Amino acid sequence: MKDKNTFSRRNWLKTASLAVGATLPIATNKTSDAKPQAVRFEDDARYQPLQKPVTAIVLGAGNRGNVYGRYAVAFPADVKMVGVAEPVAFRNDRFAKTHQIEPKNCFKTWEDVFMVPKFADAVIISTPDFLHYGPAMRAIEMGYHILLEKPIAPSLQECLAILAAAKKSNSIIAVCHVLRYTNYFRKLKEICDGGTLGKMMSINHLEGIEHVHMAHSYVRGNWHVSGQTNPIILAKSCHDLDIIRWLSNQKCQTISAMGKLTWFKAENAPVGSTNRCTDGCKVERECAFSAIKIYAEQKKRIHVLDVPEDPTLQGPAIMEKLKTTNYGRCVYKMDNDQPDHYTTQMEMAGDVLVTFGLEAFTGWEARKTRIMFANGEIEGDNDLITVTNFSTKTQTRWKASEQADFNNSGHGGGDFGLVRNFAQAVAQNDRSLLTSTIDASIESHVMGFMAEQSRKTGKRMTVEV
Ligand SMILES: NC(=O)c1ccc[n+]([C@@H]2O[C@H](COP(=O)([O-])OP(=O)(O)OC[C@H]3O[C@@H](n4cnc5c(N)ncnc54)[C@H](O)[C@@H]3O)[C@@H](O)[C@H]2O)c1
Incomplete structure (x- = not known):
């Protein structure tokens, strides 16, 4: 007969789906708090009120350009948009109007911005994936700081060329790995680094794209042909590869992948x-x-x-x-080629083993992560985090929400957290303030390129950065 304190997985699964505030049955002889604790992070203690806002030019005033534009509207003391390059007149006009940009600083295309003398602290590169390399290289040459959308570029050579140019320059370059700035992932990172759970053994991470989002972006939308943008493992999941690298604190050594386009045909x-x-x-x-x-x-x-x-x-x-x-267009009659289910296995240094799945066929859009340690386990569903400690036999639950003043910024607060971080780094001219540096981001990109090679060749690939 089972001890009444024995962990029952069936019961746990049954109860874990209950609303927040429910008491979880646990494998412990101490009771966890019924109500999850709120996750709170203050701004970095090194942040300072800015003397004047960081000035920026948006290259590509589409979806992401406007996300960063909204930060400037919400926090005018941090960022001021002073220029825009956007070929779609409707978007160019809307952006110029919202930010009261002088007509002489409204350009049709990114190239035009670099034909005139430097007139801002930074450029925000939110053009389509295949138009990052050109503006990034020109911006570095002209001494602009850069907020660079991910993926950095569609080829490893271009990513490495941007990195090399960045290293020789004084430009501060942040890659838009927004998840690193969310309270939820910051909490996961804090627990992983805290040491109480002992040695990290394995990570099991699942990204549910959600079926309608998949159809919108990767069957009908901008990223439906991998050769014209990026393979989905980079376009969608370089965030996840970055998070895996970040949480594990270990370099990826080998990666193997399988991925198929099975349904949208x-x-x-x-x-x-x-x-x-x-x-x-x-x-x-x-x-x-x-x-x-x-x-x-x-x-x-x-x-x-x-x-x-x-x-x-x-x-x-x-x-x-x-x-x-x-x-x-009908989702079954497009010219799409991105896989709609994709799995990877990674061997990180220190014997940390990772499985990562990218899945179109979910009814939810989130990341679910289990991290196993020698002395405990973390289970996170993109909102609620449950930590089980084997030696203390306690279970703690955390509920993450967006930073209050961000007011639904997107990506659980990550979008605005990123811009604040970048503005501080630029204003203080201190790249050590940045969380998602280009040096750190390159690793996730190499992992993505190698995963795609593995998917295509069936070989397990070595990852060297
Ligand atoms: N960080 C994230 O979480 C995240 C999320 C979505 C997209 N992205 C990335 O952000 C970038 C932009 O994506 P989006 O969803 O905003 O796409 P989008 O199509 O909405 O915006 C891109 C804009 O660039 C404009 N453009 C095209 N050619 C141009 C040129 N020559 N000069 C200036 N502008 C030009 C387009 O007209 C468009 O308005 C992509 O690289 C994408 O992968 C990042």
């Missing part, structure tokens, strides 16, 4: 489906990927469609875009 198109959801598709009402449902009815992710903000004008404009852009 013509052979799975339902009978009665048409090329576009708007072409009278017979199964549109029951399809989970109906563009009419996602964009026109639920109004999800419509920022990509450049439609008016006025809701009375939005409906017809959305329908028109569904007839003319990839966002209205």
Whole structure:
């Protein structure tokens, strides 16, 4: 018969899905707090009030450019946008208006910005993936500091060339690995580094993309052809590879990967489906990927469609875009090539073994992580963290939320945390303040490129940085 204090996995799983505040049955003779403790982090003690805001030029005023723009609106003492380069007139005008940018500082394309003398502290490179290398190299040459969107560049050679140029320069370069700035991942890092759980043995990390997000970005959207952007392991998961490297404190030594495009293909198109959801598709009402449902009815992710903000004008404009852009096309009839399920195994230094899965077919969009140590275990679901300590037989739970003044910044507070960190590093001219330096980020990119080679060749790859 089982001791009543014995850990019952079945019970645990049953109870773990209950709402926050529930008491967990644990393998201990002490009781954990029923209510999870709040995760709180103050700003870095080295942060200072700025004498004047850091001035920045946004290259690419699309989705991410506007995320960083929103920080400048929320925290004008930290960052001021003084220039924009964006070929889509609607986006260029909107950005210029929001930030009151002088017409002489509004440019069509990133190249134009570097044709005039330097007029800001920093550039924010939020152009598409294949347009990072050019602006990064020119910005370094001209002495701009850089907030550089990930992935750094679509080839390892370009990533390494940017790194080499950065090392010879005085530019401060932050790579937008926003997860490092969330309270949730900061807490995981603090627990991993705390030492009470002993030696780290293994990490088991799962990124659920969520099926509609997958369809939006990697079947219909900007990243649906890997050769024109980046393989999905970099485009989506260089964040996760970076987090794995960061949490483990160990270099990746070998990586092997499998990944397949299995579902979003013509052979799975339902009978009665048409090329576009708007072409009278017979199964549109029951399809989970109906563009009419996602964009026109639920109004999800419509920022990509450049439609008016006025809701009375939005409906017809959305329908028109569904007839003319990839966002209205059937997910089974695209020219996409990104795998929709992908698994990797990594051997890190110090015998830390990692499995990582990237999964389109989830109903949730989050990262779930289990980290096993010689003396305990961490289990995190992107919100709630449960720590079991084997020797003290205690279990502690933490609930992470966004930093209060960030007000739904995106990525659980990571988006704004990153910009604040970058602004401080630039204003104090101190790159040691940065959390996601280009040196650190290169490792996750090498891991991603090697994973993709492994997926294509079937070989286990050595990772050398
Ligand atoms: N850090 C993150 O979590 C995160 C999340 C999503 C995307 N990204 C990355 O951010 C970058 C931008 O992604 P996005 O979702 O904002 O895409 P987006 O398409 O919304 O924005 C890119 C913008 O760049 C503009 N552009 C194209 N050519 C240009 C040129 N020559 N000069 C200036 N601008 C040009 C486009 O018109 C567009 O408005 C990508 O590299 C992407 O992978 C990062």
